Amino acid sequence: MSVNARFFASLKERVGHGSVSVDVAEASCVRDVWYAVTGEGPGEEVLVAINKEYADFDAAVVDGDEVAFFPPITGG
Amino acid sequence: MHIEIRHQAFNPWHELDAYTRSASYRNQAGACATFVGSMRDFNEGDTVRTMHLEHYPGMTEKQLGVIVDEVSKENGLLDVLVLHRVGDINPGEEIVLVGCWSSHRKAAFDGCRLIMEALKSKAPFWKKEKLLDGERWISRNTPG
Numbered sequence: 356m357s358v359n360a361r362f363f364a365s366l367k368e369r370v371g372h373g374s375v376s377v378d379v380a381e382a383s384c385v386r387d388v389w390y391a392v393t394g395e396g397p398g399e400e401v402l403v404a405i406n407k408e409y410a411d412f413d414a415a416v417v418d419g420d421e422v423a424f425f426p427p428i429t430g431g
Numbered sequence: 432m433h434i435e436i437r438h439q440a441f442n443p444w445h446e447l448d449a450y451t452r453s454a455s456y457r458n459q460a461g462a463c464a465t466f467v468g469s470m471r472d473f474n475e476g477d478t479v480r481t482m483h484l485e486h487y488p489g490m491t492e493k494q495l496g497v498i499v500d501e502v503s504k505e506n507g508l509l510d511v512l513v514l515h516r517v518g519d520i521n522p523g524e525e526i527v528l529v530g531c532w533s534s535h536r537k538a539a540f541d542g543c544r545l546i547m548e549a550l551k552s553k554a555p556f557w558k559k560e561k562l563l564d565g566e567r568w569i570s571r572n573t574p575g
């Protein structure tokens with residue numbers, strides 16, 4: 356199945372992608388998506404969202420999901 | 432309730448005035464509390480020339496909506512206005528405006544503070560500072 360992985364702010368620069376389509380096995384989780392793109396552990400605090408809702412690295416993903424990775428928030 | 436992401440500079444006082452004048456609840460609102468956040472030209476001992484503010488289109492608005500909805504219900508607010516800048520920002524320009532209207536002052540004061548604190552931890556925005564000798568992402572918000 357395929358998901359759309361998105362990266363923001365410092366993670367976009369670190370990974371080198373703002374958005375990339377990723378093929379992962381059925382019953383994969385967010386962690387599998389991260390490894391499929393980066394090939395390494397997060398190594399720092401990384402926040403996660405699935406379809407624009409907060410999630411965590413163990414959350415399951417399904418075909419067509421938008422899985423976003425971003426650093427801690429610094430707005431306001 | 433009105434939530435908006437702005438790519439251009441805005442005058443918060445003009446925004447508040449225009450929004451208040453058009454409000455249908457104007458005669459019920461005994462209180463209005465506001466917070467305006469602006470860009471400083473210094474941070475962590477360094478001079479900051481400009482700043483770039485990135486957001487996650489769609490998720491940012493969605494999370495702001497959840498925050499405002501929850502705080503409004505818990506505090507009995509009559510209305511809330513949230514404007515937040517993105518893109519390139521210069522020192523002295525406003526970054527965020529939160530306005531809360533209620534019948535009495537406590538709800539407006541409390542609601543404004545609660546919305547700002549939740550915005551700073553749940554609404555996906557990220558600041559990148561341009562310094563005299565380079566640039567850096569801000570890794571953490573300063574304590575309130």
